[in-house]
Amino acid sequence: MRAANTPGTGRTGHVVVIGGGIAGLAAAHRLLDGGARVTLLEASGRLGGKLRAGEIEGVPVDLGAESMLARRPEGVELARAVGLGDRLQPPATATASLWTRGGLRPMPKGHVMGVPGDLAPLAASGVISEDGLARIARDRELPPTPVGEDVALGEYLAARLGREVVDRLVEPLLGGVYAGDVYRTSMRASVPTLFEVARSGGPLTDGVRELAERAARRQDGPVFMGIDGGIGRLPLAVADAVRAAGGEIRTRAAVRELRRTADGWTLAVDGTAGTDGTDGTDGPPVVTADAVVLAVPAPAAARLLAAAAPAASTELATVDYASMALVTMAFRRDALTGVDALAERSGFLVPPVDGRTIKAATFSSRKWGWLRDAGPDLFVLRTSIGRFDDEVDLKRDDADLVRMSLADLGEAVGLTAKPVASRVDRWDGGLPQYPVGHLDRVARIRAEIAKVPGLGVCGALYDGVGIPACVGSARKAADELLGALAATLEPGSGAGERE
Structure with missing residues (x-):
């Protein structure tokens, strides 16, 4: 592994993070805190992965995940570290129900x-x-x-x-x-x-x-936490903190090849750049690094590791993913008079055995105080559609998914109003599956990764699919690489500078 500067010695290691979801961003943030020089490469034109801030009818909404588990601290800690502490909010209500056996049941x-x-x-x-x-x-x-x-x-x-x-x-x-x-x-x-x-x-x-x-007995605060303006603000705030600390972020920078060299890594990067609109600089097609963190889904990780860690690549290629769609709709509040369920609940879940199209509905304007305040004349709700091995409905067009969602909502809560705006966001291959033996598979992957100097992995595949789990996974990968970089730069290690 090639050496570069570390805190206190005037030398620091260069780490490239591949993937700009919350795990990759959290890894970059942690690496910078540890004194590394960091470049983050994201193949798409957007940061955040399954966390995405957007709007409907001028009202800010989450178009992906909308909350994080507060009982596990990593997500809340990261939000506070990047200046969002005063924007953290618990749900205004958490009275979810089950729509089953012909009615909404507690x-x-x-x-x-x-x-x-x-x-x-x-x-x-x-x-x-x-x-x-x-x-x-x-x-x-x-x-x-x-x-x-x-x-x-x-x-x-x-x-x-x-x-x-x-x-x-x-x-x-x-x-x-x-x-x-x-x-x-x-x-x-x-x-x-x-x-x-x-x-x-x-x-x-x-x-x-x-x-x-x-x-x-342990309950001393909310189970879940959101962010004023949407949980999708979190990755954007982390990205701002990474840039402020000297990290480089490139979007539309797909890594085509990852090659281990005698003293580090070489990455072939497709595309000229494009950053996400803030950096505004083109990036080189070849990047060298002391260490690499892969914070990407299993198919991309399998492809990139085929040469450097073939056994890990083979394991990663066996991981299944589920796809889903989120249907977000905005209604005029005055058109919802008499739909009592929208005022009494935060939403409902739907057992697959009941044969409905939607698997859940969230009454977002009821659940989140910040959203209610942002659009006092509107009521925003969303439904989710799609499960592993049950994705036939996802082949339908957006208008059909909105229509089917409205039909189910009509039966569940008596909703007859038409939305003034709607949108469908599809998350293809968004959620890794955890079948029997999953933890053993993860252990085998990590054992193979550990054989390759200067390589780390993190994300929803490894330690849990929630935001805190992804942040914790990122911290683990970053800390292990920081320790390895520091060890190569200790006096007598024989590490030297490379041009």
Whole structure:
């Protein structure tokens, strides 16, 4: 690895981050804090990945993810570090429901990702039939169900509690996170606390009740957090902080080839530049670096690592992704008189078993105070469509997706008004799937990456799909590379300058 300047010695390592989503931006931010020189290359013309700020009818909205888990600190910490601390806002309301069995039903309390620990609120909700409740109660009579090193969440829960719980509670909740099939999703990767309960061998409902009670005792703030103006402001603020610290950001700069050399890395970059409108400079077609961080989806990582880390590339090529679409609509508030559900809830989830088009609806102007204040005469809501292996509807055009969303909303809440504006944002291959054995696959990828000096990976594939998980993944990759760079520059290491 070639050497360059580090803090206190007048020398610093040059790290190239490939990928301008929140993970890549967070890695660049962390690397700059650690004293590295940083260049970030993003293939598209936009930064932020699945976080995207936009507007509808002149009102700011999120066109991708709209909130982050606040109980895990990395996302909130990053927002504060880049000057957004005073713009952090919890939801104005979090009274979500389930649209199932012909009506909107309250989300029962005392559950862990839909797995019940207390049958009383579940029975009161009407989500589960009497036969389904009786089936759950049998959990206490059943012998332990082996889970081994990993198990499919849906299959395990169906064996313990019956399919109704999986189909009407767990599937809609996990579907909102992964857009996946819970019957194939790894329990160990997706709900590790539940996996530990399952491994203990006792009644599952008892263990879940204890988890839920423990979580309730720890509650000292909001579960989720948004940002005034939209969570899509976060990557833009991080990018501004990266530039202010001396980092270079190039958009429309697709890395065509990544090659390991005797003393670092050489990257062949397509396109002349184009930055995202602020830097305004063309970039060179060849970039050299001491280290590289790959913060891109698995297909792109597999292609770039085919020569430098072929075994990791092979593993990455096996990762599946789900696609989805978000339909955002704006209505005149005075046209919604009498639609009480919009004033009482933050939205609802839809179990796939009910056969609807939409999988969720968010009443954004009800959920976020900043959005309500920005458009007091408008009501903004959005629906999501698409799940892994259930993407037929995504082949329809935008007008059809809006029409189908309105039809479902009409049945669910009695909405008959027509939107004054609508837009559809498609996230093709947006969410990595976590099947059984996912964590072992990630461990194998990282073991191969570790064999290659000056190489790191981060993002939703590795440590979780939420914003805090992606930021934490970025921190881990950045810290490991900073340590490796520092070690090569210690006195007696033999590292020297390269032109």
